[in-house]
Amino acid sequence: MNNLYPLFNVIxxxxxxxLMFGVINRIKAFFAGRKGPPLLQLYFxxxxxxRKGAVYSRTTxxxxxxxxxxxxxxxxxxxxxxxxxxxxxxxxxxGDMVLVVYLLGAQRFCMLxxxxxxxxxxxxxxxxxxxxxxxxSEAVLxxxxxxxxxxxxxxxxxxxxxxxxxxIWQVSPPVLVVxxxxxxxxxLAENYRVPFDDxxxxxxxxxxxxxxxxxxxxxxxxxxxxAAALKFWILASLPAGLLFPHxxxxxxxxxxxxFLGLIALTAALTGALESCAARLRLVKVPQMLTAAAAxxxxxxxxxxx
Amino acid sequence: xxxxxxxLLLFLLSGLCALFLNNRPATAxxxxxxxxxxxxxxxxxxxxxxxxxxxxxxxxxxxxxAGGLRVFFTLDRLSAFFLVxxxxxxxxTALYGWGYLRRERxxxxxxxQWFFFNMLVASMLSVFLAADGLFFLFCWEMMALxxxxxxxxxxxxxxxxxxxxxxLAASHAGTAALFVVFAFLAAAGNSGGFWNSAAFPGxxxxxxxxxxxxxxxxGFGMKAGFIPFHFWLPRAHPAAPSHVSALMSGxxxxxxxxxxxxxxxxxxxxxxxxxAALIIAGICSGILAMLSALNRRDTxxxxxxxxxxxxxxxCMGTGLAVYAASCGGTLVCLLALSxxxxxxxxxxxxxxxxxxxxxxxxxxxGSRDPDALGGCAKTLPVTSSAFFxxxxxxxxxxxxxxxxxxxxxxxAAFCGLQLKxxxxxxxxxxxxxxxxxxxxxxLACFTGLSGIVFLGKPRSRLDRPEEYxxxxxxxxxxxxxxxxxxxxxxxxxxxxxxxxVSAVFASxxxxxxxxxxxxxxPLSCASAWAFALIAAALAAxxxxxRRRKVxxxxxxxxxxxxxxxxxxxxxxxxxxxxxxxFTFFNSRRSPAAVSKTIxxxxxxxxxxxxxxxxxxxxxxxxxxxLEVSLSCLRWLQQGRLHIYIMYIMAALLxxxxxxxx
Numbered sequence: 001m002n003n004l005y006p007l008f009n010v011i012x013x014x015x016x017x018x019l020m021f022g023v024i025n026r027i028k029a030f031f032a033g034r035k036g037p038p039l040l041q042l043y044f045x046x047x048x049x050x051r052k053g054a055v056y057s058r059t060t061x062x063x064x065x066x067x068x069x070x071x072x073x074x075x076x077x078x079x080x081x082x083x084x085x086x087x088x089x090x091x092x093x094x095g096d097m098v099l100v101v102y103l104l105g106a107q108r109f110c111m112l113x114x115x116x117x118x119x120x121x122x123x124x125x126x127x128x129x130x131x132x133x134x135x136x137s138e139a140v141l142x143x144x145x146x147x148x149x150x151x152x153x154x155x156x157x158x159x160x161x162x163x164x165x166x167x168i169w170q171v172s173p174p175v176l177v178v179x180x181x182x183x184x185x186x187x188l189a190e191n192y193r194v195p196f197d198d199x200x201x202x203x204x205x206x207x208x209x210x211x212x213x214x215x216x217x218x219x220x221x222x223x224x225x226x227a228a229a230l231k232f233w234i235l236a237s238l239p240a241g242l243l244f245p246h247x248x249x250x251x252x253x254x255x256x257x258x259f260l261g262l263i264a265l266t267a268a269l270t271g272a273l274e275s276c277a278a279r280l281r282l283v284k285v286p287q288m289l290t291a292a293a294a295x296x297x298x299x300x301x302x303x304x305x
Numbered sequence: 306x307x308x309x310x311x312x313l314l315l316f317l318l319s320g321l322c323a324l325f326l327n328n329r330p331a332t333a334x335x336x337x338x339x340x341x342x343x344x345x346x347x348x349x350x351x352x353x354x355x356x357x358x359x360x361x362x363x364x365x366x367x368x369x370x371a372g373g374l375r376v377f378f379t380l381d382r383l384s385a386f387f388l389v390x391x392x393x394x395x396x397x398t399a400l401y402g403w404g405y406l407r408r409e410r411x412x413x414x415x416x417x418q419w420f421f422f423n424m425l426v427a428s429m430l431s432v433f434l435a436a437d438g439l440f441f442l443f444c445w446e447m448m449a450l451x452x453x454x455x456x457x458x459x460x461x462x463x464x465x466x467x468x469x470x471x472x473l474a475a476s477h478a479g480t481a482a483l484f485v486v487f488a489f490l491a492a493a494g495n496s497g498g499f500w501n502s503a504a505f506p507g508x509x510x511x512x513x514x515x516x517x518x519x520x521x522x523x524g525f526g527m528k529a530g531f532i533p534f535h536f537w538l539p540r541a542h543p544a545a546p547s548h549v550s551a552l553m554s555g556x557x558x559x560x561x562x563x564x565x566x567x568x569x570x571x572x573x574x575x576x577x578x579x580x581a582a583l584i585i586a587g588i589c590s591g592i593l594a595m596l597s598a599l600n601r602r603d604t605x606x607x608x609x610x611x612x613x614x615x616x617x618x619x620c621m622g623t624g625l626a627v628y629a630a631s632c633g634g635t636l637v638c639l640l641a642l643s644x645x646x647x648x649x650x651x652x653x654x655x656x657x658x659x660x661x662x663x664x665x666x667x668x669x670x671g672s673r674d675p676d677a678l679g680g681c682a683k684t685l686p687v688t689s690s691a692f693f694x695x696x697x698x699x700x701x702x703x704x705x706x707x708x709x710x711x712x713x714x715x716x717a718a719f720c721g722l723q724l725k726x727x728x729x730x731x732x733x734x735x736x737x738x739x740x741x742x743x744x745x746x747x748l749a750c751f752t753g754l755s756g757i758v759f760l761g762k763p764r765s766r767l768d769r770p771e772e773y774x775x776x777x778x779x780x781x782x783x784x785x786x787x788x789x790x791x792x793x794x795x796x797x798x799x800x801x802x803x804x805x806v807s808a809v810f811a812s813x814x815x816x817x818x819x820x821x822x823x824x825x826x827p828l829s830c831a832s833a834w835a836f837a838l839i840a841a842a843l844a845a846x847x848x849x850x851r852r853r854k855v856x857x858x859x860x861x862x863x864x865x866x867x868x869x870x871x872x873x874x875x876x877x878x879x880x881x882x883x884x885x886x887f888t889f890f891n892s893r894r895s896p897a898a899v900s901k902t903i904x905x906x907x908x909x910x911x912x913x914x915x916x917x918x919x920x921x922x923x924x925x926x927x928x929x930x931l932e933v934s935l936s937c938l939r940w941l942q943q944g945r946l947h948i949y950i951m952y953i954m955a956a957l958l959x960x961x962x963x964x965x966x
Contacts, residue, residue, distance in 0.1 A: 124874025
C-alpha cells in the first residue's frame with residue numbers, strides 16, 4: 001500500500017489542480033468586493049467544453065489539432081516526477097529535473113506552433129511574446145534548480161524535495177528563502193500571471209496566454225485549460241516542496257492536506273498580488289527576470305560554497 | 306580494409322567519370338549518386354564492426370609508384386564513432402542531391418559538382434581514418450578544397466564568390482596552424498602511427514605545450530566553427546547547394562571536434578585552461594549565434610547559425626569534460642564528454658534533415674525568405690513534416706533525438722555542483738546557464754522559423770508549390786526515421802560512446818562509473834510513454850467528437866473577416882521583442898530609413914543585417930592591415946605560369962642545396 005501512495009498523490013494533483021484557479025479568482029473577487037465565481041468554476045468549464053463539438057479555422061492544419069493533446073501529455077508526464085511533501089515522486093532518476101523543464105518547453109513548442117498555425121496576427125503576437133519571456137524564465141528556473149541541487153546534494157527533484165527532507169534548510173535558511181522567492185517569480189512568469197501578463201485583459205493586443213487560446217474550442221480548449229492548471233500545480237510544487245514541514249511526519253491524509261494547503265496558499269498569494277499590482281510594461285519584463293536570475297546566482301554561490 | 310579501399314576507389318572512379326560527363330548531367334548523377342551510396346554502405350561494414358565490438362583495426366597501404374609512400378590507416382573506436390553518422394549522412398545527401406541537381410537549370414556544372422561531392426566524401430572518410438600526419442593534412446586539405454568548390458558551384462553570383470573566398474581563406478588559416486603543430490610533432494616523434502603521445506611536449510615543457518595546444522585549438526576550431534572562428538560558416542552554408550550544406554553542417558564541421566579530441570587524447574586529457582577556453586567559446590557560440598539567427602531572413606542562414614549553436618553545445622560538453630578531468634571529477638568528465646559525443650551524433654541527423662527540408666522548400670517555393678513564404682504545410686506535406694521534426698529536435702523537445710545529448714551535459718554540470726571545493730562550481734554553473742539560455746533561444750528561433758515558413762496562409766501569390774522530387778522526399782523520410790529511431794536508441798549507443806570517451810581520456814576508468822545506458826534508458830522510456838499517450842489522447846478526442854458537429858470557419862481576427870495574408874505576423878515581427886531586448890548586442894537600423902506608404906511600411910534602405918559588430922570590425926581591421934603591410938611583396942605575384950614554375954624550381958633547388966650541404 002505504501003508504494004501506491006505516490007500514485008495517489010498524482011491523482012490528488014490531477015483532481016485538485018483546477019481548484020487553484022478557482023482560489024485565485026475568489027481571492028481576486030474578495031479584494032474587489034465581489035462575490036466571484038464558484039471555486040469549482042474551471043471544473044464546470046472543462047466539463048462543458050468536453051461535451052461540445054469543435055470549430056476549426058480553415059487556415060489551420062494538423063498542428064492546431066495536435067498541439068492541445070501533445071501539450072497536455074507533456075505536462076502530465078512532467079507531473080509524474082514531482083514529489084508531494086513527505087511522499088516521493090512516482091518516477092525519479094538522476095537528472096529528472098532537466099526532463100521536467102524540457103517537457104514544459106515541449107508544451108510551449110506545441111502551443112507556439114498552434115498559435116502560428118491560425119495565421120492570426122494576434123496569436124502570432126502572443127506567441128512572439130511568450131517565446132521572448134520564456135527565454136528568461138526557463139534560464140532562471142534552471143539556476144534555481146542548480147541552487148537547490150547544490151544545497152541538497154542531489155541531482156533529482158525527488159532528492160531535492162523529498163529525500164533531503166528538511167535538511168536542506170540547515171545549509172543556509174535566508175538564502176533558501178531567496179530561492180523560494182525566485183521560484184515564485186518563475187511561477188508567475190511561466191503561468192502568465194500579473195505582473196507578467198494579465199489573464200483578465202479583454203484586448204487581444206495585450207494578452208499572451210489567453211490570445212494563444214483564442215481559436216481553440218471544445219475538447220481542445222478543455223485540454224488546454226487543464227494543461228495550464230497542471231502547469232501551475234507543477235511549478236507551485238517546487239516552492240511548496242521546499243517549504244514543506246518535513247519535521248511533522250504527517251500520515252497520508254495529513255500530508256495531502258498540508259501539501260494542498262501550501263499550494264492553495266501560493267494560489268491565494270497570486271490572487272492577492274493580482275489584486276494589488278498592475279501588469280509590467282512588456283519591455284520591463286526581461287529586466288525583472290534578469291534580476292531574478294541575478295538573485296538565483298547569488299543564492300547558488302552561497303549554497304554551493 | 307578491403308571494404309574501405311573499395312569504397313575509396315568507388316568514390317574516386319565515379320567522381321572522375323563524372324568529370325568527363327559534364328555535358329550529360331543526368332548520366333553523371335545516375336552514376337555518381339548510386340556509387341556514392343554503395344561506397345558508403347560498403348565502408349559501413351568495417352565501421353559498424355568496430356562501432357559495436359570495439360576492436361580497433363589498423364592497416365597501411367604501400368604505394369610503390371609514389372616511391373614507396375606508405376599510408377597508415379587506423380579505425381579505432383573514436384573514428385568509428387565519427388564515421389557512422391558521416392557515412393549514413395553522406396549516403397542520404399547523395400540520394401537527395403540526385404533529385405536536387407536533376408532539374409537544375411544551370412546543368413553545365415553538374416558533372417563537376419558530383420566529382421567534388423564524391424571527393425568530399427572520400428576525403429572525410431580518410432580524415433577520420435588517417436593515422437599518419439602527412440596523410441591527415443593531405444586529406445584535410447582535400448576536404449577543404451572539395452567543399453570550397455562545392456560552395457562556389459553557383460559562382461555566377463557575387464555573394465557566392467565572396468562566401469567561397471572567405472571560406473577558403475578561413476580554412477587555410479586553420480590549416481596553416483595545423484601545419485605548424487604537425488611539423489613539431491613529426492620532428493619530435495617517429496613518422497608512422499601519427500597520433501602518438503610520446504611526440505607531444507609533456508606537461509612540464511611550459512610555453513611550447515601551451516603554444517601547440519592553442520595552435521591546435523585554433524586550427525581545428527576554424528573547421529568546427531565555434532565563435533570566434535565562426536565567421537565563414539553563415540556565409541558558406543547558405544551559398545552551397547542544400548545537400549552540400551547538409552553534409553558540411555552535419556559532418557564536416559565535426560571533423561574539427563574530432564581533431565580537438567584527438568589532440569586531447571595525445572596530450573593526456575589537455576589542460577584546465579583548454580577546458581575553460583572551450584567552455585567560454587561554447588557559451589558564446591550557443592547564445593550569440595542564436596541571437597544572430599533571429600535577424601536572418603534566409604532559412605538556410607538561420608540553420609547555419611544553429612549549427613554554430615550546436616557546435617557550441619558540443620564545445621561546452623567537451624570543455625567541461627577536460628576541466629573536470631583535471632579537477633578529479635571522473636564522473637563529470639565521463640558524462641560531459643558522452644553528452645557532447647551523443648549530441649554530435651544526433652546533430653548530424655537532425656541538422657542534415659533540416660537543411661534538406663529547407664532546401665526542398667526553397668526549391669519548391671522559389672524563395673528562402675520566410676517572410677515571403679507561409680502556408681506550405683498543406684501543399685508540401687513531406688517537406689514540412691521533415692522540417693517540423695528537425696525543428697522539434699533542434700529545440701530540444703524531449704521526445705526527439707536533440708535532447709539526450711543536452712541532458713547528459715546538464716547532468717554532468719549538476720553533478721559538478723556536488724563536488725564542493727573541486728573548482729568545478731564556476732564552470733558547471735556557467736554550462737547550466739549557457740545551455741538553458743541557448744536552448745530557449747533555439748526553441749524561440751525554430752518555432753518562429755518553422756511556423757512562419759510552413760503555417761498560416763501563403764504570403765505571396767505563388768503558384769501552388771509542389772514537392773520537388775521523390776528522391777529528395779525519400780532522403781528526407783529516411784533522415785526523419787533516423788531521428789525518430791535515435792530518440793529511442795540512445796542507450797544502444799552507450800557502449801560506443803564509452804569506447805570513444807576512453808579513447809580520449811585513457812586515464813579515466815570508464816568501468817568504474819555506473820552505466821551510461823542506465824542513465825539514458827529513462828529518457829527512451831519517457832519518449833515511448835509520451836508518444837503512446839499522445840496517440841491515446843488523440844484517439845480519445847476523436848471518439849469524443851465522433852457524433853458531434855465539427856465545423857470550419859475563419860480565424861478570429863477581432864471580428865475582421867477579410868484579413869489579408871500579408872497582415873499575418875512575419876518573422877521580423879515575431880522576433881521583434883527578443884531583438885529589442887538584445888539591442889545592446891546588435892547595431893540598430895535607423896528608423897528614418899523606412900519610408901511609409903499609407904498603411905504598410907514601404908521599401909526601406911539601409912542595412913538590416915545586424916552582426917556581431919565589434920568582432921567584424923576587428924577582423925576586417927586585421928585583414929586591411931595585412932593587405933597594406935604585405936603589398937610590398939606584390940612583385941612576386943606576376944600572374945604568369947612560367948614564372949611560378951620557376952619559383953617551384955628555385956625552391957626545390959634551394960632545398961637540394963640545403964640537404965647536401
